[in-house]
Amino acid sequence: MNPTRSVGTALAAALLFGASTPFAKQLVGDIEPVMLAGLLYLGSGVGLWAFRLVKSRRFDIPHLAGAEWLWLACAIVTGGILGPVLLMIGLTHTSASQASLLLNLEAVLTAVLAWVVFHENADRRIVIGMCLIVAGGLLLAFPQGGGIASGGTLGNLAVAAACLCWALDNNLTRKVSAIDALFLAGTKGLVAGVTNTAIALALGYSLPAWPSVAESMGVGLAGYGVSLVFFVLALRGLGSARTGAYFSTAPFVGAVIAIVGYGETTSAAFWAAALLMAAGVWLHLTERHSHMHTHEPLLHSHPHVHDEHHQHQHDFPWDGVEPHTHLHEHTPITHHHPHYPDIHHQHRHSH
Template sequence: MTGRSSILAALAAALLFGASTPFAKQMVGDVSPIMLAGLLYLGSGIGLWTVRLIRDRGFAAPSLPAWEWPWLLGAIASGGVLGPLLLMIGLTHTTAADASLMLNMEAVLTAVLAWVVFHENADRRIVLGMAFIVAGGLLLAWPQHDGMGHSSTLGSLAVVGACLCWAVDNNLTRKVSASDAVFIAGTKGLVAGVTNLALALALGATLPAWPRVAQAMSVGLAGYGVSLVLFVLALRGLGSARAGAYFSTAPFIGAAIAIVSLGEPTSGVFWLAAALMGIGVWLHLTERHEHEHTHKPMAHAHRHVHDQHHRHTHDFPWDGVEPHAHPHRHEPLLHSHPHFPDVHHQHSH
């Protein structure tokens, strides 16, 4: 994907996920948090695997290399099991609008892990933007007890815990982002859905009425399934920190829906936090990164077009259709152009 299409994928993922938060909040009172998390992800997994079976005209073995499976399993455990569970718990102790803005912490934690643990490049503009988002998050996390249904510290901490789980998930998923995005997202949905559903039933929860089940699974397919497919594509083209930065527009979408459609109350603190987070997101969206860099030799497989990074020949008959996918090798290359830390730009600075 090009940089522009990767950005559009990240923003579309943010739109779908942001819209899902207030709808999930509406179901929290009727369905236990663990059960709801299971239904959301189960809808995602069943829906995406159905799409994959139709697309491939039957079951097709995944193209995931053996060394990438631990990354995928770690992403499923952190982002597919623990993350949604903590979010559903947080939604029982906070408003949907506040929870939506608190989800901006996912971008911050994703970037911190990307920079500190996975050594992804960061510049002053991105760091400054993260500082504004953190300031807004701290304002929302400050204890508020005014009897108007505002967030509790427990609710805020649970949402931040979910953000940390998804930050780990984002960085691990980046390791496998060159593989089939539908397989990655669908498998995460199935495993996470079955795990959370089984845990909820073991703890004594019961399935809600079928209309509520269908509603939860539909929200999960859009907000957790299709959204994740798009986010994996964004990770492939932007890297963890920047994809997370674009995705951080999701909470504003969720907060706007909660305020306009659900009539939730707001406060001066809420609007100040929104302004700080908005500045941070704007700094991320207007970043430009360009310098001379060297591409080391590497071999992998993913969908691509024959751009400046894909000038290889083919050892098989090719009909000229692009994009296409096949194993290919990159030779050493030195050049300069605007870029993101995508699967081809993981160099040091």
């Protein structure tokens, strides 16, 4: 996937997820947080798997190595089960507009983990942008007129914890982002949805009225399902930190909907935080990265076209249609061009 298309899919993911936050806020008052989290992901899983079965007309599971199944399982636990529950809890104690802006912390934590744990490269522009987003998040989370035990602060902490879970999820998902995005997102939604719904029922909560169930699952399909498909596609082309940076436009979508559509009031701190975060996002969106680099031999399978990174021969009949998917090998190559830490550019940097 070319960088421009990857950026487009990241922004589409941000738009859908950002819009889902104020809608979830309207539902959380009537539905217990764990139950709502379950229904959101259940809608995602059922919808995506139904579409995948209709599209392919068969049930198939992509080939994954043992370690990749572990990455996927950990991503489901952190991002599909823990993250949404913490967000729903946070939304019971804070406004949708403020929670939306706080979700920018997901991009920061995603990048920190990508740099420190998974060794993606970081330049000055990206680091400064992250610092601005952190400053905005701290400004929102700082207690105003109350101590640490105030409801708003506890809500902010819950949203921040959700961001940490999704940051882990993003980096773990990148490990398996080359596989079928519909399978990955649908499986995560189905497992997380069934798990959280079962937990809610075990705790004694009952399903809400069917119109509320349908509305919750619809919001989940768009904001957590289709959004995740786009996010996975962006991970292939941009890496975790940059995808997270583009995805950090999502909170502004949610904040605008909450303010314009639902008439939520805002404070001076809110607008100051918005300006800091917007400046950080702008730095991310205008970042460019180019240097001489070497590709090591690599064997993997993913949808691709025969660009400068895919010059292999085929040992099977091919009709010439692109993109196509098959197991292929990359031979060593050294060249210079603008690039992101995508699935083909995970090299180390000397600076």
